[in-house]
Amino acid sequence: MRRTILVAVCVLLCAPALTAFSNESIELEGLHLVAWEDVPGGTPTFTGPVSAAILMAWHAEHGYSRLLGDLNGNGCVDEPDTVALSTQFADSMRARDGSVWDPHLVDAVARYVGERYPDAFELWIYDPSFPEEYGRHMGHAFEPGRYPGIAIQVRERPSRQAYVEHLEHDRPGIVGVGYELAANVFAVSRSAQLRETPDGWPVDLASTHHDLFGPGSVWNTFLRETTEYWYFALEEGIPFETLIVLVPIREPEEGPDVPGEPEQPGDEPQDPGDEPGDEPGGEPEQPQDPSPTLLPNLWVTNMDGCWSISQDAREHVIALVSGTVHNGGQAAASNVEVLVLANGVSATLTIGLLPAGSQAGVIFRDLDLGPYDTMSWPVQTSITADPYNQIPEADETNNSTNSAFPKANVCN
Secondary structure, eight states: OHHHHHHHTHHHHTSOOEEEEOSSEEEEETOOOOOGGGSTTOOGGGHHHHHHHHHHHHHHTTTOGGGSOOTTSSSSOOHHHHHHHHHHHHHHTTGGGSOOOHHHHHHHHHHHHHHHSTTSEEEEEEOTTHHHHHHHHHSSOOOGGGSTTEEEEEESOOOHHHHHHHHHTTOOEEEEEOOTTSOOEEEEEEEEESSOBTTBEEEEEEOSOHHHHOSSSEEEEEEEEOSSOEEEOSTTOEEEEEEEEEEEOSOOOSSOOOTTOOOOTTOOOOOOSOSTTOSTTOOOOOOOOOOOOOOOBEEEEEEEEEEEEOSSTTOEEEEEEEEEEEEOSSSOEEEEEEEEEETTEEEEEEEEEEOTTOEEEEEEEEEEEEEGGGOOSSEEEEEEESTTOOOTTSBOTTOEEEEEEOTTOBOO
16 A cells, blocks of 8 residues: 555655755655655665665755656656665665665765765765774775765764754755664654754654654654763664765756766757747847856854863863854855864864855864963964865855854863
8 A cells, every 4th residue: 555655646746855944943845755664575674775765865856866767667756766776775785684784874875876976975974983883894994985986974973963954954864773783773864843842852754664663654753862872762762873964065967967868979959949039030139138146155153162171191172163154145155165273273174065045053073272281271263164265256255253262161
């Protein structure tokens, strides 16, 4: 019955997928809702392949159409195509042979995306233990250079903040839930409420496992925090172990993207004959005044900082600096990098694509400023967007902001 329903909603899902914002919540409308139970021959180990296919479907509907085509030939990219892609990922992740571990999922996704859109995405893995797990399950050390066409970043532990920030930028993530040294079960982030309740922070995810997450297509749950990690309100509480996100760093191509049908050298552009003045004997179209150029406009606000003492015998000052990068222009900025300086110590961070009118919070952690005894207070800080002028067309009149934080600003 389930697969019949999936085919019936084809017309609806061919419409562009949207993100709904309000003061109360963020929701990715149109995210394909597929579970392992929908996949022919599927087993509970298929939550990883299904989650990867849902991620590909979302980005395919946002301009990167080579990530999912019309696999079932019905003239529409819809949930049955996502099911078909899940089967392909199940083979590349070896889901039929047993548990899918995080490295199996990352390996399959990185190769799939890097081959279809070289240098268009970064893959962010929120799990500092990932390299160690990769070595255990892949039989060799983790080396991002093994994956041409896509940059892979291993980042801090997953958190509600990261979960929400990616939703704000139209980026669903593959969420891994489970326990240390056990294989994760995977789902896909879909929405977040922006007000905390007595039960925690309400979120919902695409349910990939009806027996575990409930019978509906959406898993409604809560995120809660301990002193060490975030967890989901499932049974007695299950840790938020990993978050895997595709971050576009190159804008999608204009117009339809049809793989395998490139324009041939020497082809003449076809005149559709429906422009004003194209009719035989018609007046030629008069040249129009050029439209104003649409440019990105980057600036930085909301700088803050604090410090803590290192947990070793060196007693170094470890700084945290945060801020907000805005694009107030009328065009998206691609591959945005951010540079921080704190008492002369520098670090860079890649935001990726920053759409027109959007903003991104940045946090620089673990900046080692040297011994406490020699520290100069207050700590002088600055954040610069596009510090190396990699986006020459952007208006960067105010792309750098200076600040400072006093000795009293101790991190909690």
